[in-house]
Amino acid sequence: VTEIxxxxxxxxxFLATAAHExxxxxxxxxxxxxxxxxxxxxDAAALSAIERQADRLARxxxxxxxxxxxxxxxxELRRERFDVGEVADDVARRMRTVTAxxxxxxxxxxxxxxxxxxxxxxxxxxxxxxxxxFSPLGGEVAVAVRRRNGEAVVSVxxxxxxxxxxxxxxxxxxxxxxxAGTSQDYGGLGLGLDVSREIVARHGGRIWFExxxxxxxxxxxSLPLAAEEGAR
Amino acid sequence: VSAAAGVLVVEDxxxxxxxxxxxxxxxxxxxxxxxxxxVALARIAEEMPRVILLDMRMPVMNGWEFARExxxxxxxxxxxxxxxxxxxxxxxAQEIDADGWLEKPFELDAVLDAVAGQLAPxxxxxxxxxx
Numbered sequence: 001v002t003e004i005x006x007x008x009x010x011x012x013x014f015l016a017t018a019a020h021e022x023x024x025x026x027x028x029x030x031x032x033x034x035x036x037x038x039x040x041x042x043d044a045a046a047l048s049a050i051e052r053q054a055d056r057l058a059r060x061x062x063x064x065x066x067x068x069x070x071x072x073x074x075x076e077l078r079r080e081r082f083d084v085g086e087v088a089d090d091v092a093r094r095m096r097t098v099t100a101x102x103x104x105x106x107x108x109x110x111x112x113x114x115x116x117x118x119x120x121x122x123x124x125x126x127x128x129x130x131x132x133x134f135s136p137l138g139g140e141v142a143v144a145v146r147r148r149n150g151e152a153v154v155s156v157x158x159x160x161x162x163x164x165x166x167x168x169x170x171x172x173x174x175x176x177x178x179x180a181g182t183s184q185d186y187g188g189l190g191l192g193l194d195v196s197r198e199i200v201a202r203h204g205g206r207i208w209f210e211x212x213x214x215x216x217x218x219x220x221x222s223l224p225l226a227a228e229e230g231a232r
Numbered sequence: 233v234s235a236a237a238g239v240l241v242v243e244d245x246x247x248x249x250x251x252x253x254x255x256x257x258x259x260x261x262x263x264x265x266x267x268x269x270x271v272a273l274a275r276i277a278e279e280m281p282r283v284i285l286l287d288m289r290m291p292v293m294n295g296w297e298f299a300r301e302x303x304x305x306x307x308x309x310x311x312x313x314x315x316x317x318x319x320x321x322x323x324x325a326q327e328i329d330a331d332g333w334l335e336k337p338f339e340l341d342a343v344l345d346a347v348a349g350q351l352a353p354x355x356x357x358x359x360x361x362x363x
Contacts, residue, residue, distance in 0.1 A: 015319070016289070017289070019317040019318055019319060020288075020289045020316075020317045020318075022317070023317035024245055024248065024317060024336060026336070026337045027248060027317070027336035027337035027338060028245065028247045028248050028251065029337075030337040030338075031248070031251045031255075031337070031338070032247075032251060034339065034340045035251060035254065035255065035340065038340065054337055055337065058336075058337050062319060066319070078320075078323070118319075118320055118322075
């Protein structure tokens with residue numbers, strides 16, 4: 001047991017160090033680009049590009065760290081009760097700062113789950129990023145949150161390129177990139193869906209998709225609903 | 233109200249602390265810098281800041297050690313905002329019982345909001361909006 005504990009500590013130490021070492025330079029680059037823009041120094045469009053790319057790298061770093069933790073046995077969930085719709089609002093707000101595509105949230109009643117809010121936000125962000133990546137510029141992305149059959153269901157819908165039928169069976173594989181080598185290869189590491197599936201499975205939920213090449217894709221995941229507030 | 237409030241930036245990366253210095257000074261704060269927790273304690277002995285922006289991973293004395301020492305000596309005499317690259321900034325802030333947190337990389341406005349939020353009357357622990 002102590003051996004395992006020591007390994008876990010070493011892993012967490014490594015991940016925290018890596019996060020710090022990789023993100024601090026990105027923070028510096030991004031912040032100075034913002035400062036120059038704010039002071040009217042330099043080309044604003046160029047500075048915005050620097051900022052965007054620094055953000056993009058930061059998200060990739062986050063994703064790689066997450067995968068490393070999962071693959072080395074870590075990633076405990078910190079469950080709490082929260083409204084999935086509110087997390088969807090947060091994610092949409094964050095994504096609007098990095099994309100020109102409209103990101104809309106559709107939700108009516110609160111949908112409470114007992115889950116790890118940071119991880120669930122990460123799943124939503126992965127799905128929304130994919131939706132944006134494979135949508136035409138300005139294409140709308142909708143995030144719908146609702147209850148269905150006693151579960152919370154979140155669906156991310158785009159009107160993008162869709163997934164080629166013959167590749168649909170493999171998209172949840174780690175490192176698999178469904179559009180690799182096609183004219184619609186818009187980058188990405190091939191990790192987002194693998195991580196998302198892992199996170200959702202650890203919560204006792206499922207993840208699935210429907211996709212029509214040329215029409216768009218809808219990725220959904222479910223989570224068990226939290227017990228009614230009064231019933232606790 | 234808080235135009236001349238003192239802010240202590242505890243950060244070992246001079247590029248980053250230099251930037252914090254610029255934007256906070258531009259906003260009217262009196263800014264001092266410390267490159268690790270031990271230097272920060274010395275600066276605090278000279279004068280108590282209102283807000284401390286605290287990096288966690290630093291040489292000599294890191295953020296955890298600093299926070300423990302600061303609370304032991306000065307209790308809640310200043311507000312502490314954790315500046316972290318951690319995957320979960322909120323947990324990091326909870327670990328040292330900080331008053332707020334800021335995630336790297338950040339928006340410039342998030343830095344100003346994080347400090348201003350701590351100086352507002354009846355400030356609750358809060359996060360700056362994520363970048």
